[in-house]
Amino acid sequence: MSIYDVAHHLAREMKGSPEYTRFMQAKTAILADAGNHKMIRDFQVKQWEIQQAQRLDQVDGAKQQELEQYYSLLSLNPKAREYLEAEFELSRVVSDVQTIIGEAIAEALPIGYEDLGL
Numbered sequence: 001m002s003i004y005d006v007a008h009h010l011a012r013e014m015k016g017s018p019e020y021t022r023f024m025q026a027k028t029a030i031l032a033d034a035g036n037h038k039m040i041r042d043f044q045v046k047q048w049e050i051q052q053a054q055r056l057d058q059v060d061g062a063k064q065q066e067l068e069q070y071y072s073l074l075s076l077n078p079k080a081r082e083y084l085e086a087e088f089e090l091s092r093v094v095s096d097v098q099t100i101i102g103e104a105i106a107e108a109l110p111i112g113y114e115d116l117g118l
Contacts, residue, residue, distance in 0.1 A: 014093070023090040026083040036079050043070055043084075 001009075014020055030036045046067050053059050074080040 010097070014097075017093065019086070019090045019093050023083075023086040026079070026086040029079050030083045033079065036077065036083075039074060039077070039080055040083060043067075043074055046070060 030040050046063070050059070050063055050067055053063070071084075074084060
């Protein structure tokens with residue numbers, strides 16, 4: 001079996017996973033309600049802005065606290081909470097797969113990458 005066949009098989013398995021199914025159901029529920037959709041979208045924009053600031057070492061404590069408060073508010077909404085939990089679980093699975101592959105081919109990384117701690 002070729003590496004591409006394995007990748008396609010993995011993609012099919014991921015799409016059939018409970019984590020993917022749960023996420024897609026939660027996403028459909030969020031998209032069906034304009035208010036919930038806006039709240040999730042606003043949260044994701046704030047989250048993205050903070051992640052960008054962290055990459056530049058320009059973290060604003062007030063913005064971080066605002067995001068945490070917004071998350072607490074979202075958590076009170078059952079559909080929003082379900083979406084965020086499902087999104088986290090699916091992201092965890094994808095991250096775990098990337099880690100497994102990365103560890104398997106770590107020796108094949110170009111010279112110098114080991115110094116970067118990647």
